Amino acid sequence: MSDTHFKPETVTNRRSVTVTHLNPSQNSPNESEVPPMLEAYYDVITKIENFVDGLMIVDDQCRIVYNKQFLPGTFDLKEKESIGKTPMEVYPNLKAEDSTCYRAIQYGETTVNQIQKLEYMGGGEMLVLDNTFPIMENGKIIGAVSTSKYLDTAALKNFIDLPNMTSSHKDGLYEVKDIVGESAVIRSLKQKLVRVSKASASVLIYGETGSGKELVAQSIHSGSSRRGAMFVSQNCAAIPHTLLESIFFGTTKGSYTGAENKPGLFEIANGGTLFLDELNSMDLSMQAKLLRAIEEKKVTRIGSHEPKKFDVRIIAAVNEHPQSCIDRQLMRPDLFYRLSSVQIKVPSLRERAEDIPMLTDHFIKLFNREYAMTLKGVTPEVAGMLQDYSWPGNVREFKNVIESAFNFATSSHISVEDLPEFMVESAALEQATIGISSLPKGPSGAQPLSKTQASADGQPPNQSPPNYAMTMPPASVSLSDALDDFEKHLILSRSEGIRSLSELAGRLQISKQSLNYKLQKYQLQIRER
16 A cells, blocks of 8 residues: 555544643653654544544654553553553564554555454453554654554444444535536436435445445435435445444344444434445355345344344445356345345546546645645646556546645646656556557568667667557567567657656656666666757
8 A cells, every 4th residue: 555644634523632641841751752743643643542442653763652542441551661662562472564553664554454463561462453554744754653443352342433444424425516527427427316316225336446436325315315314334345254243233232241232333324324335345144134134124233132123225335347246256146136226337537537637626626725735737748647547546546646746746737757656657558558559560470679679889770760560579479578678669769869868758758767767677878969
Protein backbone atom coordinates (compact mmCIF):
# COMPACT_ATOMS: atom_id res chain seq x y z
CA MET A 1 0.00 0.00 0.00
CA SER A 2 1.25 3.47 -0.75
CA ASP A 3 2.12 6.05 1.93
CA THR A 4 -0.90 7.02 3.99
CA HIS A 5 -1.16 10.51 5.41
CA PHE A 6 -2.90 10.54 8.79
CA LYS A 7 -4.78 13.83 8.62
CA PRO A 8 -6.48 15.38 11.64
CA GLU A 9 -9.65 16.03 9.67
CA THR A 10 -10.18 12.34 9.02
CA VAL A 11 -10.99 11.61 12.67
CA THR A 12 -14.48 12.23 14.04
CA ASN A 13 -14.47 14.21 17.30
CA ARG A 14 -17.29 12.83 19.43
CA ARG A 15 -16.16 13.93 22.88
CA SER A 16 -13.39 15.91 24.49
CA VAL A 17 -10.36 14.01 25.77
CA THR A 18 -7.74 15.48 28.07
CA VAL A 19 -4.41 13.71 28.02
CA THR A 20 -2.30 15.40 30.65
CA HIS A 21 0.80 13.21 30.39
CA LEU A 22 1.32 14.16 26.73
CA ASN A 23 2.53 17.62 27.75
CA PRO A 24 6.34 17.53 27.45
CA SER A 25 6.72 19.96 30.33
CA GLN A 26 4.89 17.53 32.64
CA ASN A 27 6.72 14.34 31.73
CA SER A 28 7.39 11.95 34.57
CA PRO A 29 10.82 10.30 34.86
CA ASN A 30 9.43 7.25 33.04
CA GLU A 31 8.20 9.25 30.07
CA SER A 32 10.29 10.34 27.11
CA GLU A 33 10.08 13.86 25.74
CA VAL A 34 7.50 14.21 22.99
CA PRO A 35 8.92 15.20 19.57
CA PRO A 36 7.57 18.70 18.82
CA MET A 37 6.38 17.77 15.31
CA LEU A 38 4.07 15.14 16.78
CA GLU A 39 2.46 17.49 19.32
CA ALA A 40 0.06 18.95 16.75
CA TYR A 41 -1.40 15.50 16.13
CA TYR A 42 -1.92 14.43 19.74
CA ASP A 43 -5.18 16.15 20.55
CA VAL A 44 -6.78 14.77 17.43
CA ILE A 45 -5.25 11.29 17.40
CA THR A 46 -6.08 10.57 21.04
CA LYS A 47 -9.75 11.23 20.34
CA ILE A 48 -9.72 8.00 18.38
CA GLU A 49 -10.24 6.29 21.76
CA ASN A 50 -13.95 6.73 21.05
CA PHE A 51 -13.69 3.83 18.62
CA VAL A 52 -10.89 1.54 19.79
CA ASP A 53 -9.68 -0.32 22.87
CA GLY A 54 -5.99 0.58 22.69
CA LEU A 55 -3.89 3.36 21.14
CA MET A 56 -0.13 3.64 20.69
CA ILE A 57 1.88 6.47 19.12
CA VAL A 58 5.56 6.06 18.22
CA ASP A 59 8.10 8.62 17.00
CA ASP A 60 10.35 8.35 13.95
CA GLN A 61 12.73 6.07 15.89
CA CYS A 62 9.85 3.71 16.72
CA ARG A 63 9.98 4.77 20.38
CA ILE A 64 6.64 4.81 22.17
CA VAL A 65 5.55 8.34 23.17
CA TYR A 66 1.97 7.44 24.07
CA ASN A 67 0.42 4.11 25.04
CA LYS A 68 -3.06 3.77 26.47
CA GLN A 69 -5.78 1.16 26.91
CA PHE A 70 -9.39 2.30 27.11
CA LEU A 71 -10.97 -0.96 28.25
CA PRO A 72 -9.93 -1.33 31.90
CA GLY A 73 -8.98 -4.76 33.18
CA THR A 74 -8.65 -6.36 29.77
CA PHE A 75 -4.96 -5.89 29.04
CA ASP A 76 -2.61 -5.89 32.04
CA LEU A 77 -0.26 -3.34 30.48
CA LYS A 78 1.91 -0.96 32.50
CA GLU A 79 1.42 1.99 30.19
CA LYS A 80 3.86 4.49 31.68
CA GLU A 81 6.64 1.93 31.83
CA SER A 82 6.37 1.43 28.06
CA ILE A 83 7.10 5.09 27.23
CA GLY A 84 10.49 5.41 25.56
CA LYS A 85 10.63 1.74 24.66
CA THR A 86 9.97 0.17 21.26
CA PRO A 87 6.96 -2.11 20.66
CA MET A 88 9.41 -5.00 20.35
CA GLU A 89 10.55 -4.35 23.93
CA VAL A 90 7.01 -4.08 25.27
CA TYR A 91 5.81 -7.19 23.44
CA PRO A 92 8.70 -9.73 23.55
CA ASN A 93 7.16 -12.01 20.92
CA LEU A 94 7.36 -9.24 18.30
CA LYS A 95 10.32 -9.13 15.95
CA ALA A 96 11.02 -5.87 14.14
CA GLU A 97 9.55 -7.05 10.83
CA ASP A 98 6.44 -8.33 12.64
CA SER A 99 5.79 -4.95 14.25
CA THR A 100 3.29 -2.88 12.29
CA CYS A 101 4.72 0.29 13.86
CA TYR A 102 8.23 -0.61 12.74
CA ARG A 103 7.04 -1.30 9.19
CA ALA A 104 5.13 1.99 9.16
CA ILE A 105 8.27 3.92 10.17
CA GLN A 106 10.69 2.04 7.92
CA TYR A 107 8.59 1.56 4.79
CA GLY A 108 5.61 3.92 5.12
CA GLU A 109 3.41 0.81 5.26
CA THR A 110 -0.21 0.99 6.33
CA THR A 111 -1.76 -2.01 8.12
CA VAL A 112 -5.52 -2.49 8.19
CA ASN A 113 -7.42 -5.12 10.18
CA GLN A 114 -4.46 -7.39 10.96
CA ILE A 115 -5.03 -9.90 13.74
CA GLN A 116 -2.01 -10.22 16.06
CA LYS A 117 -1.22 -12.17 19.23
CA LEU A 118 0.69 -9.93 21.64
CA GLU A 119 2.63 -11.21 24.64
CA TYR A 120 3.26 -8.39 27.04
CA MET A 121 5.81 -7.71 29.77
CA GLY A 122 5.03 -9.51 33.00
CA GLY A 123 3.30 -12.41 31.27
CA GLY A 124 -0.02 -12.90 29.56
CA GLU A 125 -1.16 -12.46 26.01
CA MET A 126 -3.99 -10.86 24.02
CA LEU A 127 -5.42 -11.32 20.54
CA VAL A 128 -5.95 -7.90 18.92
CA LEU A 129 -7.15 -6.43 15.64
CA ASP A 130 -4.50 -3.91 14.63
CA ASN A 131 -4.66 -0.83 12.39
CA THR A 132 -1.43 1.15 11.98
CA PHE A 133 -0.84 4.32 9.94
CA PRO A 134 2.35 6.31 9.31
CA ILE A 135 2.13 9.98 10.30
CA MET A 136 3.62 12.23 7.65
CA GLU A 137 4.67 15.87 7.77
CA ASN A 138 5.88 17.57 4.58
CA GLY A 139 6.52 14.22 2.92
CA LYS A 140 8.56 12.86 5.85
CA ILE A 141 7.46 10.10 8.23
CA ILE A 142 7.58 11.55 11.76
CA GLY A 143 5.85 8.73 13.58
CA ALA A 144 3.04 6.20 13.49
CA VAL A 145 -0.24 5.62 15.26
CA SER A 146 -1.49 2.12 16.01
CA THR A 147 -5.00 1.26 17.19
CA SER A 148 -6.03 -2.04 18.72
CA LYS A 149 -9.37 -3.73 19.10
CA TYR A 150 -9.31 -6.59 21.59
CA LEU A 151 -10.80 -9.81 20.30
CA ASP A 152 -10.73 -11.87 23.50
CA THR A 153 -13.33 -12.34 26.24
CA ALA A 154 -15.41 -9.35 27.30
CA ALA A 155 -13.72 -7.03 24.83
CA LEU A 156 -15.60 -8.77 22.03
CA LYS A 157 -18.76 -6.90 22.99
CA ASN A 158 -17.54 -3.74 21.24
CA PHE A 159 -16.08 -5.48 18.23
CA ILE A 160 -18.63 -4.39 15.63
CA ASP A 161 -18.16 -0.71 16.45
CA LEU A 162 -14.79 -0.57 14.69
CA PRO A 163 -15.26 2.04 11.92
CA ASN A 164 -13.16 0.11 9.42
CA MET A 165 -15.53 -2.83 9.73
CA THR A 166 -18.98 -1.34 10.30
CA SER A 167 -20.15 2.23 9.89
CA SER A 168 -23.57 3.69 10.60
CA HIS A 169 -24.83 7.04 9.36
CA LYS A 170 -27.94 9.15 9.32
CA ASP A 171 -26.44 12.37 7.97
CA GLY A 172 -23.62 13.34 5.62
CA LEU A 173 -24.35 10.63 3.08
CA TYR A 174 -23.75 10.97 -0.65
CA GLU A 175 -26.62 11.81 -2.95
CA VAL A 176 -27.10 11.28 -6.68
CA LYS A 177 -26.00 14.87 -7.33
CA ASP A 178 -22.61 14.07 -5.76
CA ILE A 179 -21.72 11.59 -8.51
CA VAL A 180 -19.20 13.42 -10.71
CA GLY A 181 -19.49 12.96 -14.46
CA GLU A 182 -21.60 13.75 -17.51
CA SER A 183 -20.75 10.80 -19.74
CA ALA A 184 -23.61 8.82 -21.25
CA VAL A 185 -23.09 5.88 -18.86
CA ILE A 186 -23.03 8.16 -15.80
CA ARG A 187 -26.14 10.05 -16.90
CA SER A 188 -27.87 6.69 -17.38
CA LEU A 189 -26.67 5.54 -13.94
CA LYS A 190 -28.02 8.68 -12.26
CA GLN A 191 -31.40 8.24 -13.92
CA LYS A 192 -31.59 4.62 -12.72
CA LEU A 193 -30.66 5.61 -9.17
CA VAL A 194 -33.43 8.20 -8.99
CA ARG A 195 -35.98 5.58 -10.03
CA VAL A 196 -34.57 2.79 -7.84
CA SER A 197 -34.49 5.07 -4.79
CA LYS A 198 -38.29 5.36 -4.86
CA ALA A 199 -38.76 1.58 -4.78
CA SER A 200 -38.30 -0.77 -1.81
CA ALA A 201 -36.79 -3.79 -3.60
CA SER A 202 -33.38 -5.21 -2.77
CA VAL A 203 -30.55 -3.98 -4.98
CA LEU A 204 -27.42 -5.78 -6.19
CA ILE A 205 -24.62 -3.46 -7.28
CA TYR A 206 -21.67 -4.79 -9.21
CA GLY A 207 -18.53 -3.14 -10.50
CA GLU A 208 -14.78 -3.17 -10.24
CA THR A 209 -12.95 -2.31 -7.03
CA GLY A 210 -12.75 1.44 -6.55
CA SER A 211 -15.52 2.29 -9.01
CA GLY A 212 -17.79 3.86 -6.37
CA LYS A 213 -20.24 1.16 -5.31
CA GLU A 214 -20.76 2.54 -1.79
CA LEU A 215 -21.35 6.02 -3.22
CA VAL A 216 -24.12 4.47 -5.34
CA ALA A 217 -25.57 2.63 -2.33
CA GLN A 218 -25.61 5.79 -0.22
CA SER A 219 -27.26 7.69 -3.06
CA ILE A 220 -30.07 5.12 -3.21
CA HIS A 221 -30.64 5.40 0.54
CA SER A 222 -30.49 9.22 0.48
CA GLY A 223 -33.19 9.38 -2.18
CA SER A 224 -35.47 6.84 -0.51
CA SER A 225 -38.23 7.10 2.07
CA ARG A 226 -35.75 5.56 4.55
CA ARG A 227 -33.34 8.50 4.37
CA GLY A 228 -34.21 9.61 7.92
CA ALA A 229 -33.19 6.20 9.32
CA MET A 230 -29.83 4.48 9.61
CA PHE A 231 -27.58 3.56 6.71
CA VAL A 232 -25.35 0.74 7.97
CA SER A 233 -22.39 -0.23 5.81
CA GLN A 234 -20.57 -3.51 6.32
CA ASN A 235 -17.53 -4.69 4.37
CA CYS A 236 -17.96 -8.47 4.45
CA ALA A 237 -14.30 -9.03 3.60
CA ALA A 238 -13.23 -7.26 6.80
CA ILE A 239 -14.89 -9.66 9.27
CA PRO A 240 -13.10 -12.76 10.54
CA HIS A 241 -15.21 -15.80 9.66
CA THR A 242 -15.64 -16.81 13.30
CA LEU A 243 -17.34 -13.51 14.14
CA LEU A 244 -19.79 -13.26 11.25
CA GLU A 245 -22.82 -14.63 13.10
CA SER A 246 -22.38 -12.50 16.20
CA ILE A 247 -21.93 -9.36 14.14
CA PHE A 248 -24.92 -9.94 11.88
CA PHE A 249 -27.35 -11.43 14.40
CA GLY A 250 -26.15 -10.07 17.76
CA THR A 251 -25.33 -11.77 21.06
CA THR A 252 -27.00 -12.46 24.39
CA LYS A 253 -25.28 -12.05 27.74
CA GLY A 254 -23.87 -15.35 28.94
CA SER A 255 -24.10 -17.11 25.58
CA TYR A 256 -20.32 -17.51 25.76
CA THR A 257 -17.56 -16.23 28.00
CA GLY A 258 -17.66 -12.46 28.09
CA ALA A 259 -20.68 -12.13 25.80
CA GLU A 260 -23.01 -9.20 26.41
CA ASN A 261 -26.40 -8.19 25.10
CA LYS A 262 -25.45 -6.72 21.75
CA PRO A 263 -27.63 -5.99 18.70
CA GLY A 264 -26.55 -7.29 15.33
CA LEU A 265 -26.46 -5.39 12.05
CA PHE A 266 -30.08 -6.14 11.17
CA GLU A 267 -31.30 -4.68 14.46
CA ILE A 268 -29.02 -1.65 14.17
CA ALA A 269 -30.27 -0.94 10.63
CA ASN A 270 -33.95 -1.51 11.50
CA GLY A 271 -36.09 0.92 9.55
CA GLY A 272 -33.18 1.88 7.34
CA THR A 273 -30.74 0.36 4.85
CA LEU A 274 -28.08 -2.33 5.30
CA PHE A 275 -25.30 -2.20 2.71
CA LEU A 276 -23.29 -5.42 2.38
CA ASP A 277 -20.13 -4.67 0.43
CA GLU A 278 -17.96 -7.43 -1.12
CA LEU A 279 -20.67 -9.99 -0.41
CA ASN A 280 -18.82 -12.48 -2.62
CA SER A 281 -16.08 -12.70 0.03
CA MET A 282 -18.51 -14.11 2.63
CA ASP A 283 -18.39 -17.82 3.49
CA LEU A 284 -21.14 -19.78 1.69
CA SER A 285 -22.48 -21.29 4.92
CA MET A 286 -22.94 -17.80 6.33
CA GLN A 287 -24.65 -16.76 3.10
CA ALA A 288 -27.26 -19.47 3.74
CA LYS A 289 -27.98 -18.07 7.22
CA LEU A 290 -28.10 -14.57 5.79
CA LEU A 291 -30.60 -15.65 3.17
CA ARG A 292 -32.87 -17.22 5.80
CA ALA A 293 -32.83 -14.06 7.91
CA ILE A 294 -33.65 -11.89 4.89
CA GLU A 295 -36.54 -14.13 3.84
CA GLU A 296 -38.03 -14.44 7.33
CA LYS A 297 -37.33 -10.80 8.21
CA LYS A 298 -36.31 -11.77 11.71
CA VAL A 299 -33.13 -12.73 13.55
CA THR A 300 -32.33 -14.58 16.73
CA ARG A 301 -29.35 -13.43 18.74
CA ILE A 302 -26.71 -15.99 19.62
CA GLY A 303 -27.69 -17.56 22.96
CA SER A 304 -31.32 -16.50 22.68
CA HIS A 305 -34.51 -18.25 21.58
CA GLU A 306 -36.49 -15.08 21.00
CA PRO A 307 -36.62 -13.95 17.36
CA LYS A 308 -36.59 -10.23 16.67
CA LYS A 309 -38.34 -8.79 13.63
CA PHE A 310 -36.67 -6.17 11.49
CA ASP A 311 -37.55 -3.94 8.56
CA VAL A 312 -34.42 -3.37 6.51
CA ARG A 313 -33.76 -2.68 2.84
CA ILE A 314 -30.78 -4.73 1.66
CA ILE A 315 -28.29 -3.32 -0.82
CA ALA A 316 -25.46 -5.70 -1.66
CA ALA A 317 -22.36 -5.23 -3.79
CA VAL A 318 -19.89 -7.57 -5.49
CA ASN A 319 -16.64 -6.61 -7.20
CA GLU A 320 -17.10 -8.79 -10.28
CA HIS A 321 -19.97 -9.84 -12.51
CA PRO A 322 -22.65 -11.70 -10.47
CA GLN A 323 -22.72 -14.65 -12.87
CA SER A 324 -18.97 -15.04 -12.43
CA CYS A 325 -19.46 -15.09 -8.65
CA ILE A 326 -22.01 -17.88 -9.02
CA ASP A 327 -19.89 -19.87 -11.49
CA ARG A 328 -16.88 -19.67 -9.18
CA GLN A 329 -19.01 -20.61 -6.16
CA LEU A 330 -18.36 -17.30 -4.43
CA MET A 331 -22.07 -16.57 -4.12
CA ARG A 332 -25.04 -18.84 -3.56
CA PRO A 333 -27.51 -18.77 -6.49
CA ASP A 334 -30.51 -18.60 -4.13
CA LEU A 335 -29.06 -15.58 -2.34
CA PHE A 336 -28.32 -13.96 -5.71
CA TYR A 337 -31.93 -14.43 -6.84
CA ARG A 338 -33.20 -13.02 -3.54
CA LEU A 339 -31.05 -9.91 -3.66
CA SER A 340 -31.07 -9.15 -7.38
CA SER A 341 -34.57 -7.72 -7.78
CA VAL A 342 -32.70 -4.73 -9.18
CA GLN A 343 -29.19 -4.98 -10.62
CA ILE A 344 -27.04 -1.91 -11.16
CA LYS A 345 -23.66 -1.90 -12.83
CA VAL A 346 -21.23 0.82 -11.80
CA PRO A 347 -19.03 1.59 -14.84
CA SER A 348 -15.28 1.47 -14.56
CA LEU A 349 -13.33 4.66 -15.15
CA ARG A 350 -12.13 3.21 -18.47
CA GLU A 351 -15.76 3.08 -19.61
CA ARG A 352 -16.26 6.77 -18.93
CA ALA A 353 -12.90 8.28 -19.78
CA GLU A 354 -14.62 11.46 -20.99
CA ASP A 355 -15.37 12.22 -17.30
CA ILE A 356 -11.67 12.41 -16.43
CA PRO A 357 -11.29 16.20 -16.99
CA MET A 358 -14.30 16.81 -14.75
CA LEU A 359 -12.94 14.43 -12.11
CA THR A 360 -9.57 16.16 -12.31
CA ASP A 361 -11.14 19.55 -11.59
CA HIS A 362 -13.27 18.05 -8.82
CA PHE A 363 -10.36 16.49 -6.93
CA ILE A 364 -8.09 19.49 -7.43
CA LYS A 365 -10.75 21.69 -5.81
CA LEU A 366 -11.18 19.11 -3.05
CA PHE A 367 -7.48 18.90 -2.21
CA ASN A 368 -6.97 22.64 -2.59
CA ARG A 369 -9.38 23.03 0.32
CA GLU A 370 -7.90 20.13 2.27
CA TYR A 371 -4.26 21.16 1.83
CA ALA A 372 -4.88 24.92 1.79
CA MET A 373 -3.26 25.16 -1.65
CA THR A 374 -4.17 26.96 -4.88
CA LEU A 375 -3.27 24.58 -7.71
CA LYS A 376 -4.97 25.57 -10.95
CA GLY A 377 -4.88 22.29 -12.82
CA VAL A 378 -2.57 19.88 -14.63
CA THR A 379 -0.13 20.33 -17.48
CA PRO A 380 -1.15 19.18 -20.98
CA GLU A 381 1.24 16.22 -20.67
CA VAL A 382 -0.40 15.11 -17.42
CA ALA A 383 -3.86 15.61 -18.88
CA GLY A 384 -2.91 13.26 -21.72
CA MET A 385 -1.54 10.65 -19.32
CA LEU A 386 -4.62 10.79 -17.11
CA GLN A 387 -6.78 10.35 -20.17
CA ASP A 388 -4.83 7.43 -21.63
CA TYR A 389 -4.03 5.45 -18.46
CA SER A 390 -6.17 2.33 -17.90
CA TRP A 391 -6.97 3.05 -14.19
CA PRO A 392 -7.19 -0.50 -12.83
CA GLY A 393 -8.09 0.98 -9.43
CA ASN A 394 -10.76 3.22 -10.98
CA VAL A 395 -11.89 6.46 -9.29
CA ARG A 396 -10.29 5.47 -5.98
CA GLU A 397 -6.91 5.16 -7.69
CA PHE A 398 -7.51 8.38 -9.63
CA LYS A 399 -8.22 10.26 -6.41
CA ASN A 400 -5.11 8.83 -4.74
CA VAL A 401 -2.91 9.83 -7.70
CA ILE A 402 -4.15 13.42 -7.57
CA GLU A 403 -3.68 13.55 -3.80
CA SER A 404 -0.17 12.13 -4.10
CA ALA A 405 0.69 14.79 -6.70
CA PHE A 406 -0.41 17.51 -4.25
CA ASN A 407 2.39 16.45 -1.93
CA PHE A 408 5.06 17.07 -4.57
CA ALA A 409 3.68 19.90 -6.71
CA THR A 410 5.94 22.97 -6.75
CA SER A 411 4.13 25.08 -9.36
CA SER A 412 0.58 26.11 -10.13
CA HIS A 413 -0.03 23.00 -12.23
CA ILE A 414 0.59 19.31 -11.57
CA SER A 415 3.42 18.10 -13.81
CA VAL A 416 4.60 14.63 -14.80
CA GLU A 417 7.34 14.81 -12.14
CA ASP A 418 4.65 15.18 -9.46
CA LEU A 419 2.86 11.95 -10.35
CA PRO A 420 3.58 8.69 -8.49
CA GLU A 421 6.39 6.73 -10.10
CA PHE A 422 4.31 3.57 -10.41
CA MET A 423 1.69 5.41 -12.44
CA VAL A 424 4.25 6.94 -14.80
CA GLU A 425 5.94 3.57 -15.29
CA SER A 426 2.62 1.78 -15.85
CA ALA A 427 1.46 4.41 -18.31
CA ALA A 428 4.72 4.15 -20.27
CA LEU A 429 4.47 0.36 -20.39
CA GLU A 430 0.85 0.54 -21.54
CA GLN A 431 1.79 2.93 -24.33
CA ALA A 432 4.67 0.71 -25.39
CA THR A 433 2.40 -2.34 -25.44
CA ILE A 434 -0.24 -0.49 -27.42
CA GLY A 435 2.43 0.73 -29.84
CA ILE A 436 3.66 -2.78 -30.53
CA SER A 437 0.22 -4.37 -30.79
CA SER A 438 -0.94 -1.75 -33.27
CA LEU A 439 1.98 -2.18 -35.66
CA PRO A 440 1.13 -3.74 -39.05
CA LYS A 441 3.04 -6.88 -39.90
CA GLY A 442 6.08 -6.43 -42.11
CA PRO A 443 6.94 -8.64 -45.02
CA SER A 444 7.44 -12.32 -44.30
CA GLY A 445 10.70 -12.94 -42.48
CA ALA A 446 11.14 -9.33 -41.25
CA GLN A 447 13.38 -9.24 -38.18
CA PRO A 448 12.75 -7.14 -35.08
CA LEU A 449 15.10 -4.35 -34.19
CA SER A 450 17.90 -5.90 -32.21
CA LYS A 451 19.80 -4.39 -29.33
CA THR A 452 22.88 -4.09 -31.57
CA GLN A 453 21.24 -1.81 -34.11
CA ALA A 454 22.27 1.29 -32.18
CA SER A 455 25.84 2.41 -32.62
CA ALA A 456 28.48 1.37 -30.13
CA ASP A 457 28.18 4.54 -28.08
CA GLY A 458 24.41 4.10 -27.82
CA GLN A 459 23.54 6.79 -30.35
CA PRO A 460 20.92 6.31 -33.05
CA PRO A 461 22.41 5.26 -36.39
CA ASN A 462 22.84 7.98 -38.98
CA GLN A 463 19.49 7.32 -40.54
CA SER A 464 15.89 8.33 -40.11
CA PRO A 465 14.00 7.01 -37.06
CA PRO A 466 13.17 3.30 -37.23
CA ASN A 467 10.34 2.24 -39.50
CA TYR A 468 8.13 0.60 -36.86
CA ALA A 469 5.87 -0.89 -39.48
CA MET A 470 8.76 -3.22 -40.36
CA THR A 471 9.66 -4.26 -36.80
CA MET A 472 7.00 -6.78 -35.84
CA PRO A 473 9.00 -9.51 -34.07
CA PRO A 474 8.61 -13.19 -34.95
CA ALA A 475 6.96 -15.65 -32.59
CA SER A 476 10.33 -16.73 -31.18
CA VAL A 477 10.88 -13.32 -29.54
CA SER A 478 9.52 -13.04 -25.99
CA LEU A 479 7.18 -10.23 -24.97
CA SER A 480 9.78 -8.92 -22.51
CA ASP A 481 12.50 -8.64 -25.19
CA ALA A 482 10.05 -7.09 -27.66
CA LEU A 483 9.01 -4.46 -25.13
CA ASP A 484 12.62 -3.70 -24.25
CA ASP A 485 13.46 -3.33 -27.94
CA PHE A 486 10.51 -1.03 -28.54
CA GLU A 487 11.16 1.07 -25.43
CA LYS A 488 14.85 1.48 -26.26
CA HIS A 489 14.25 2.63 -29.82
CA LEU A 490 11.38 4.88 -28.80
CA ILE A 491 13.75 6.68 -26.43
CA LEU A 492 16.34 7.02 -29.20
CA SER A 493 13.82 8.30 -31.73
CA ARG A 494 12.53 10.93 -29.31
CA SER A 495 16.04 12.09 -28.42
CA GLU A 496 16.76 13.85 -31.72
CA GLY A 497 17.52 17.54 -31.20
CA ILE A 498 16.94 17.62 -27.47
CA ARG A 499 18.62 20.33 -25.40
CA SER A 500 18.46 18.47 -22.09
CA LEU A 501 17.45 15.18 -20.53
CA SER A 502 14.55 16.99 -18.89
CA GLU A 503 13.24 17.83 -22.35
CA LEU A 504 13.55 14.18 -23.38
CA ALA A 505 11.72 13.07 -20.23
CA GLY A 506 8.96 15.52 -21.10
CA ARG A 507 8.71 14.13 -24.64
CA LEU A 508 8.41 10.63 -23.23
CA GLN A 509 6.01 11.79 -20.48
CA ILE A 510 8.04 10.16 -17.74
CA SER A 511 10.01 11.58 -14.82
CA LYS A 512 13.69 12.41 -15.17
CA GLN A 513 14.48 9.75 -12.54
CA SER A 514 12.65 7.16 -14.62
CA LEU A 515 14.51 8.28 -17.75
CA ASN A 516 17.89 7.98 -16.01
CA TYR A 517 16.98 4.45 -14.94
CA LYS A 518 16.11 3.46 -18.51
CA LEU A 519 19.27 5.04 -19.95
CA GLN A 520 21.34 2.95 -17.53
CA LYS A 521 19.27 -0.16 -18.19
CA TYR A 522 19.83 0.01 -21.95
CA GLN A 523 23.33 1.58 -21.67
CA LEU A 524 22.29 4.50 -23.84
CA GLN A 525 24.25 7.74 -24.11
CA ILE A 526 22.16 10.67 -25.27
CA ARG A 527 23.89 13.69 -26.78
CA GLU A 528 22.34 17.00 -25.83
CA ARG A 529 22.26 19.78 -28.42
